[in-house]
Amino acid sequence: MPDKQIPFLFDIPSVEELTEKIKNLLEQNFTDILVEGETSNVNQSRNGHYYFTLKDSNASLPCVIWRSTAQRLGINLTDGQQIVVGGDIQVYAPHGRYQMIVNLVQQAGIGKLQQAFEKLKAKLKEEGLFEDDHKQALPKFPESIGVVTSSTGAAFQDIRSTLEKRWPLAEIKLYHASVQGVNAAPEIVEGINYFSNHKNVDVIIIGRGGGSLEDLWPFNEESVARAVFHCEVPLISAVGHEVDFSISDFVADARAATPTQAAIVAAPDINEIRYMVEDYTKKLEMNTTGAIELYKDKVANMAKSHALLAVKQKMEAARSRISTLDEKLKYRTDSLIRNRKEHLTELFHSLDKQNPNEPLEKGFARVWQDGKWIREANVFEQESTFDLEWKDKRVTLKK
Numbered sequence: 186m187p188d189k190q191i192p193f194l195f196d197i198p199s200v201e202e203l204t205e206k207i208k209n210l211l212e213q214n215f216t217d218i219l220v221e222g223e224t225s226n227v228n229q230s231r232n233g234h235y236y237f238t239l240k241d242s243n244a245s246l247p248c249v250i251w252r253s254t255a256q257r258l259g260i261n262l263t264d265g266q267q268i269v270v271g272g273d274i275q276v277y278a279p280h281g282r283y284q285m286i287v288n289l290v291q292q293a294g295i296g297k298l299q300q301a302f303e304k305l306k307a308k309l310k311e312e313g314l315f316e317d318d319h320k321q322a323l324p325k326f327p328e329s330i331g332v333v334t335s336s337t338g339a340a341f342q343d344i345r346s347t348l349e350k351r352w353p354l355a356e357i358k359l360y361h362a363s364v365q366g367v368n369a370a371p372e373i374v375e376g377i378n379y380f381s382n383h384k385n386v387d388v389i390i391i392g393r394g395g396g397s398l399e400d401l402w403p404f405n406e407e408s409v410a411r412a413v414f415h416c417e418v419p420l421i422s423a424v425g426h427e428v429d430f431s432i433s434d435f436v437a438d439a440r441a442a443t444p445t446q447a448a449i450v451a452a453p454d455i456n457e458i459r460y461m462v463e464d465y466t467k468k469l470e471m472n473t474t475g476a477i478e479l480y481k482d483k484v485a486n487m488a489k490s491h492a493l494l495a496v497k498q499k500m501e502a503a504r505s506r507i508s509t510l511d512e513k514l515k516y517r518t519d520s521l522i523r524n525r526k527e528h529l530t531e532l533f534h535s536l537d538k539q540n541p542n543e544p545l546e547k548g549f550a551r552v553w554q555d556g557k558w559i560r561e562a563n564v565f566e567q568e569s570t571f572d573l574e575w576k577d578k579r580v581t582l583k584k
Contacts, residue, residue, distance in 0.1 A: 201278070208276035211283055215274035220246065220285070221293055224266045229255075235262055239270060239285070247284040248272075260290050267293040298398050302405055305432060309407075314414045320438045321419040323451065324387045329356045330451055331386035331418070333376030336361040340393050340423070340444040342556065347445050352452035353541050358386055364393035369403035377412040377420070384418060390447045391433065392423030404431035413437050423447035455536065466529055473518055481511070545576035553579075 198206070222239035229235050233252030238245045248270060250260070271289030276282070309315065330348065334340045336359060345357055360376035363369040373391060380389050391413070393401070403409060404424045413420055413436045422437035423444045424430075434440040441447035484507055487500075541558075545551060552559040553572040559565050570583045 200281075204276070204278045204281055208278060211274050211276055217271065217273065218285075219269055219271045219289075221267070221269045222246065224262055224268060225264050227262045227264050229262075235260075235287075237262060239268075247282065248287050249284055250287045250290070254288050258290055262290075269293050292397070292399075298402065302398075302432070305405065305407055305410070306435065309410055309432065309436065314410065315435045319414065323419045323421070323439055325453065327352070327355050327387035327452055329358060329386040331358045331360065331376075331380040331389040333360045333362050333373055333380070333389065333391040334393055334444070335364050338364060338393060340364075343443070343445045344390060344448045347448035348452055349541060351449065351454045353455065354536075355452055364403060365396070365400050366403075370406040370409050373403060373409050374412040377409075377416050381412075381416040381418050386418060388451050389416065389418050389420045390423060390441075390444070390451060391420065391437075392441070392444050392447060393425070394444065395425040401425055401431055404433040406432075409433055410436045421447045421450055455540070459533070459536065462529060462532070466525070469525065470522060473522065477515065477518065542576065545574070550575050 220239065222241050225238045225240055225245075227235065227237040233255060235248075235250035235255055237248050237250075239248050240246070250258075250262075269289075269291045270285065270287045272285050272287040274283055275286050277284060313319070332341060332344055334344075341359060348355060348357055358380075360379055362372035362376045364373070377389065377391065380386050391404075393404075395401075401424055404422070410432045413422065413433050419438045421439045421441055422431065422433040423441040423446065424434060425443075430440075439450055441450050541551075551574040552565065553574060554566060554569060559571070565571070570581060572579055572581050
């Protein structure tokens with residue numbers, strides 16, 4: 186009212202006093218609140234503090250995340266993220282503005298996914314899909330192993346390389362399936378059903394590397410869980426890392442922490458089998474020799490026994506027969522051991538021939554290109570980068 190005088194009042198507050206009242210009102214009533222919005226104007230200072238704006242279509246809220254909080258949360262904020270933040274409203278009096286001091290950050294929708302996970306987990310557990318009675322035993326010596334995962338992902342490369350080292354006798358059959366996105370769950374189900382219906386493998390591995398809850402979600406779909414449950418071939422679920430669990434992990438016949446661990450669970454180590462055969466061979470030789478010596482001692486003691494003096498003549502007559510039988514026993518035992526040794530030698534030769542690393546032990550090198558073992562010159566691309574692998578090292582050569 187420019188043409189009037191402001192009435193003189195003793196209780197007119199100063200700017201500082203009014204701001205202090207607003208500060209107390211907001212900071213006392215807006216603590217531990219949650220708000221959802223989109224990040225914008227994200228800026229991380231040299232000190233590690235985050236300054237950004239949380240906005241929606243009609244409003245915006247200045248926010249701050251102190252460095253210690255950012256380190257604890259392990260976040261990496263960028264513009265355009267849809268997030269839920271928790272914290273307290275703070276009024277910065279010198280500028281007369283309010284902002285939110287954030288102490289919690291979560292991707293929008295995570296809570297709903299976690300609720301859906303727990304709900305489905307409880308439902309399937311109630312139906313008995315997690316019970317051990319339904320789980321199939323894994324084969325000890327699989328001849329063929331099926332893998333349902335992405336053909337371009339690191340998970341398949343880890344599984345294949347581990348199996349080639351541990352159990353090169355097994356054939357690896359890959360059924361490509363997306364492991365992330367809207368098409369992932371149906372494709373994973375198709376892969377499981379393919380191997381289950383054809384029964385052309387002894388064990389199946391499904392999985393992928395680690396990721397966020399959204400990334401791993403296809404393995405939490407009910408359709409995948411039921412396909413795993415009804416699979417007629419033993420199945421190993423290997424989704425994520427040690428701390429990641431999916432619904433398929435609970436339903437599967439076995440769970441592995443990583444794809445590499447799944448390969449270890451699926452197949453034995455060929456070197457351990459070789460050592461076991463050698464150990465059994467030595468035990469057979471020792472037991473056979475010990476039995477022969479034992480019976481020799483028994484026969485000798487019987488011949489010296491005072492109770493048998495009356496039949497000494499009969500014993501003398503039978504001595505030559507015992508000697509003959511002893512020679513026959515020794516001959517047959519030696520022949521048995523020799524035949525067993527020859528058979529085991531043939532088995533070792535067969536194993537060595539099928540061991541892809543045997544040439545490396547002899548000093549040869551193996552050529553790899555684009556992740557494939559190049560066995561013939563006509564498939565080698567001369568203008569492309571390739572790797573040379575010796576038994577103790579692998580190097581990359583660039584053209």
